[in-house]
Amino acid sequence: MKKGFLCEPENGHLELTDKGKLEGMECLARHEKLTQFFQMVSGMDQQRAQEDACRVEHYISPEGLKGIENFLQYGDVYDRIYDDMDLYTFYEDGDFPMAFGLYEPERRNPRFLATEYEKLEQSVILRVKKSQNCFRLKTKKDESIGCVWYRRDEEWIQAKEEKGVYQLPTDIFTYTANTGIPVTEAVAIIAITRFEQKPLPIDYRELNIHVW
Structure with missing residues (x-):
């Protein structure tokens, strides 16, 4: 509530604000993309992929998520640029x-x-x-x-x-x-x-x- 994601509870029920709904949609999108990514690259079942997605989705950087989005959309066929490669x-x-x-x-x-x-x-x-x-x-x-x-x-x-x-x-x-x-x-x-x-x-x- 302090950050504006939830409304003050009425009748004991919490409700999302518009800001909260937007954040929830973005979180769900991250979760779905990561779940699909883990399934594609490892062959693990959906449940395990969702568990790994839950661990990662709150910490992954925007750049990391963008790379995964590119992989899911285009496959691993586009050129990428790296620095400090070993x-x-x-x-x-x-x-x-x-x-x-x-x-x-x-x-x-x-x-x-x-x-x-x-x-x-x-x-x-x-x-x-x-x-x-x-x-x-x-x-x-x-x-x-x-x-x-x-x-x-x-x-x-x-x-x-x-x-x-x-x-x-x-x-x-x-x-x-x-x-x-x-x-x-x-x-x-x-x-x-x-x-x-x-x-x-x-x-x-x-x-x-x-x-x-």
Whole structure:
């Protein structure tokens, strides 16, 4: 009653206000969507699905519920965007070569490869370890591109470099995924400078990795 969902009781009966009815309809819709979702993805019976829905419906975020609505409406066929993805979930320990592009981010129609691209090996290497995952950019023999930087929490950090190999943490990338292939693309804005000075916008590059 303090929050305006219920009227003052009359004759011992509580009644919903218009605000209460709206909230009740939204709660019921969440419950029905979650019940259907649990049945679809797990094959559990309706009673167990309803029990799980009761546990979740009061705590799920709007973004989480929206994702479930998309799943129920379209199936798991649309591309989704992830940040901070742990690629260890999809790969065993090891090195995985992948195609990539390095672009000038401000030039998109058409896109232009950055000049540094020609100085790099044709594949970037995804190195997967349980303790640390990274993408490794390697320069061609007798080539140099200077200093490579990546951004975390709005701060530019110089990438570790050893013998022309630059290590970029996997958690700085934004990933695209769909149902057919768990992860299809990894994108990050990096920077390349000639010396160890903090990057300027002119130094920014878009690193686009075709994940398989």
